[in-house]
Structure formats: structure tokens, C-alpha cells
Amino acid sequence: MTELEAGRAETLASVRGGAAFQRYRDVLIAVIAFAVLASLPLFTGSKALLDFVIRCSAYGLFATSLNLLVGYTGLTSFGHGMFFGLGAYSFGLIMQKLGLPIPVAFVATLAITAVIAAVIGAICVRLKEIYFAFVTLAFQMLIHSTILSWASFTGGDQGLRGGIPRPAFLGINLANHVHLYIASCALLVLGLLAMRQIAQSPFGYTLRMIRDNAARASFLGIDVWRAKLTVFVLAALFASMGGMVMALFVSGAYPEFAYWTISGEGIFINMLGGVSTFLGPMVGTVLLLLLNDTVTRFTEYHGIVLGVVILFFALGLRKGLLDFVAEWFSHRRDAGEGR
């Protein structure tokens, strides 16, 4: 081994060590987060708070998965909501028509989503920017229209009625509010941890390179199309998980879950929270739901309030909240160190 090679090996070892440390740190944070969330029912009897966290789980998974596309890969999808709806409908229909155990229905829904996302993704990821955005939107409208027109199967515009059966499995009864709450928290934490691992893996860095300069990535021997398709399918899976949580929460599935407004809310959440930090969309989710729940208590003109908030973030901060805070902290640190 030459001196140079030895130096490289040392650097590589320290990088690997750093990555391993970061992974353990992420797992530790996830375990603590889950422990805190799961112990919440011990301290409060507030069902509204538990409902809030369940909804945060559904939207949080959805919005963070959208950020894998928007923030990490530079693919602004306007149709990501279709996978949220697809998850809710597939899961609801499997439970209503086949009555399978919940874990089987969960895995089957993910499998269905993966196949459909692979087909749609194969067509869409070849396109760039606005063309990608609009073709994803077109597919979303196709799925939404299919749900509306196939009334004998999907219930049409009245949705899946009659409730989603929730048989107990492994001692977990999702018809029980606290059980559903803990299951939603577990899915949220596991989903976020998995997405974090994807984002921090070499594949995640490949995605960032594609976002910054796809031609360069291609010249370095990366199959850009395959990488984009992979992340498209992965993001669809997590969105579908969010849809399943929502279906369990409302005990039904409705065409609005697959409508473009859900995709719009996803983009809005990302704008609110920020796309350059991993937890930005999660912060955006909490902010949007808090804003929505508070504002609708007092006025039906919530559109105006939310519009003003968007303007504040877009024109005032010019970035999402967590991005702003992260930048502010690094600025303070730099100032503190006299740089």
C-alpha cells in the first residue's frame, strides 16, 4: 500500500465510521421519539391530541415522501396525492372485500402501490420539470376519475362506505383509539427512519447529484432513469402508508384523498416546513394542521388566513420554517466564532 492509498483508506474508514455513528444516532432519536409519543396517552386523556398526532402521521409520511422527490431529487410532482389515495382505497377495499388480516392487507397495499407507481413512474421520470409535474398531475386525475366512475367497486363519489373492518392481530386492536394511535406513531417513526436512511445512503447522495446536475451524474456512469424511478416508487410506498393511516383514522376512503388538492397540500406543507432539511416537511405538517385546526375554529374564511401565511413564507422568509431556523442558527454560530 502506498502512502497515498493508506491515507485514502484512513479517510474512507473515518467516513464510514461517521456514517455508522450517524445511523446509530438516527435510530436512537427514532427510539426516543417513539417512546415519547407512545407514552403521551399516559399523561393526557385528550382524544383530540391523539387524533392530531394520528393525522400528523398520515400527512407527515405523505409530505416527507414528497420531499424525497422535490427536495432530494428535484422532481416536483403535482400528482403525489394519487398514491395517498391509492393506499387508502387499496387497503380499505382489501379489508372490506377480502377480510384479510391487517398486516397482510398492509403488505398487499404496498405491493399494489409499487406496481402502479413503477408503471406510472416509468413514463413520468423521463420528463423534466414542468412536463414531469403535469404528467404526474394527469395520472392523478386519471386515478381520481377512475375512482369516481367505477362506482360499483369504489363507491364512486360517496367513497368506501360502511366502515373499514379492523380485526385484532397480535394483540393489537386498531378499533381501539389508543392502539390506533400507537400504531400510527410506530408507522410514522419507522417510515421517517427508513426515509432518513434512504436520504443519507449513497443512493440518497446520488439523488442529490441528479438534482444538481443530471448530465454530470450520467457521465459518472449513473443510470439516471433507474435512480429516479427507484425513488419515485419508494416515495409512492411511503405516501401509500400515509393513506392507510388516514383510511384507518376516518374508517373509510373518499375520492378527495386522490384529488389534486391533496398533492397541493403536500407541496404547501413542504413550502411551510422547508425542503433542505429532512424534518422540514414534518414541521410543515404540524404547522399546517395546527393552523388549519385553529383557524377553522374561529372563521370560515380560513382561505384568506392560509393565503397570508403562504405569502409570509414565500415573500417574507423566502424559505420554509426549518430551513430559516437552520440558516439562522448557522449564521449565529458563524457570528459567534467571529467569522
Place this chain on the structure above:
Amino acid sequence: MTRTRTPGISRRSTLALMGAGAMSVAAPWVARAQAKTIKVGMPTILSGRVAQLGTSSRNAVMLEVEKVNAAGGLAGRQIEMVIRDSKGQPQEAARVARELVNTDGCEWLIDGEASSGSFAVHEVARDLGVLCVHTCSEASSLTADPKQHIPNAFRCVRQGIHDSIVGGSYAASISKAKGLKKWATCSPDYAYGRDTTGEFTLYLKRFAPDVEVISESWPKLFQPDYTEVVTKILQAKPQALYSCLWGGDLTSYIDQANIYAMFSQMEVFAVNMADYTALTVVKNLPKGIHSGNRYIKTFPTTPENAAWGDAYKAKYNEYPTNWSWQNATAVMFLTEAAKKANSTDGKKIAEVLKGLTIKCPFGADGTVTMRGDDHTLVGYAIGWGTTIPQEPYVPEVKAGDWKTIFELEAEWKKSKGYI
């Protein structure tokens, strides 16, 4: 370099943030600390395209609640309505309904949701066991389908199937009298439009078997331009046209069809015409459009109904809608049930509501009944008449026969496998 303070959030801002957080979490609980009143939650649509109907529901409920409170309340308790916007989104409707019960402490729900939202609220009622009266969803399956049945939910709304039976029989009698054999249909392309049109033509053909539908048009919901649809119908040259377009869609359609003088070339049957939201908005309301009654203060032709319509107009400076009378009736039912049970307990009220008949300005014979076996409203005023361009808009309405409705409804339920 000297550092005067460490970077980061100061203790003061931390305390301020914690205080703000505690305030936002505690606010709902502070609101709950009021005794003596009974809180009734109502999710409805107060923003978006059908906001007018949601607002008219709120108005009607408040009109009745004020009367009840002025008369001493329910079993000695004043009613406090908590009305929130669901934006017409089912997940919001479910969220708001749960919040109203779990956080605001509402003991009953009046569900002012349409279509999918009502099914979402129905699931909340199933889950929480709270007394719930649906007041806006006309989807027959909400109460007809035994899978939907729960002991604590009732529906105080007209039903699609009732309208189709009465409409079919009325249209058949006109068909026979005027020899209208060639029919066209034009309805919005979604479940309500397709189901209602299908049921109408089913009963039309049942009462007048020689009728033939020669043209069908399915414009999109909220379509702005109907030129294509109007010309298609004119080319088919039918003798009569059926439509279940509603609200803004119906008024735009009529305004555009007027340009082609469509209404002088065929008899038009528009089930949703006789509602003030449509009647007062059309620029040139053609004479002689046949319509089902939605809400019209001249039908039933009783002083009670006219007085109710006038009282509403005096208070809100506009006429009530179809959703208004349904919501008002729900409050009347709940009031009567609380009186009979001498309690505001949801379970006791639900027991009393089953099969309860009350006096009501909107009843076909001055009364309406909450049918016991499927928890749905029957006996309300239902009929068809023809329009004139000025008030009272539909001077004479031919009332439907409830005996026939019950017979055919039972047949329909059997055909659907509901009974």
C-alpha cells in the same frame, strides 16, 4: 473577541414560547368549562362552491334553536350550537366531528354534510356512539342499506328514491296527457346525476311503458359551457327533457338554453328547479318548466309553511333552501324527543326518535315521521309543479302520494338486497 451572550434562544423567549404553546393547548379545555348548556356540534360546508347551502343550513338551525332557547331550552338546558366548516372534505368532516365531541364537549351532532362527508361523519357516530342526525345527504343508501345502520344515527333529509318515484309518476301522467314519447336526459356526470336519472327513467317507464329515451347527455359537474349539450339535444328532437342539474349548473344551463329557445320546443322536467337558489338567479325563468319541490313557501300551502319562509326571509334577507327546511326539521325532532324523554341523554333521545311523529310546517299532512325501522324521514311534502317567471314561481304543486312511495320504495329496497 468578547462574547456578551451565548448564541441561541434566550430564557425569556423560551418562556414566552412555552406560554404560547400552553395557551394553544389549553384553549379548548377552558371553553368546555361551562355548565347547564347542552352543546350541539354541527360540521357543515361553509366555504367553497356549496357554501350557500351550508350557510342556509346554519341559518335554519339557529332560527329554530333561538325559539327553543327562548321557550326555556331542552329539559331545562339552553342549546349552544358549535358550527364548524368542513370545506366539503370528508377527512375534515370526520376530524371536525370528532373534535366537536371529544374537545368541545358536544353531546349531539347535527351533520350538515353532503355526499361522502355524511358517510365520514356517520363512521364517527358509529365509533363514538354519539347521537347524530344527518340533515343534508340525500343518498338513499345512507339509511336504506342495513350495513350502514347504527342505533344512534338518524336521517332528516328527503331521499333520491322518493323524488324519483314521485317524479316518474308525475312525468308519466303528463306524458300520457300530452303524448310525450321521445325523451332526452341531461344530468351531471357523477354518482348523484347517474343514479337519480336512472331511477327517474325507471319509474317513468313503469308508469308510461311506451316512453323511449332517445338521447343522453352527461355534462361534467360545474361545467361552464353547455352549448354542445344544448345543440345535441335540439338535434335529437325529443318531446321532453329530464335533468337533475342543480344550483349554478342548472341556472347556467337554462340561461344558455334560452338562447336556442329550447324551452319552447319541448317539455322540460328539472327536478331541482323549484328552489329559491335557482329560481331567483336565472335571468329569464321560462314559463312551464316542470320541477320537483325543493323548498318553496307555497308548498305545502299552509299558513305555517308560509310563515316559516317569511320569518327566515325577514331574519336573513334571503329565502330558505332545501337544506334549510331539513335542518329546521331536525331541530324540531330533537326538541320534541327531548320533551318526551324529559332528558337530553343521547340514548334516551334515540329511543324516542324511533317512529316519532311531530307537527311540522313541511309535512305533507302537517306532520312528519322518523321511520323506526331505517331511521329516516318520511311524510314530508313532496310534489311537482310548473314554473312562472315571478313570485310565487311555482303556483301549484301536485302532491306525491306517500302510499305509492312506500310500496315502490320497498320494492326498490328488495331489488337492491337491502331487505
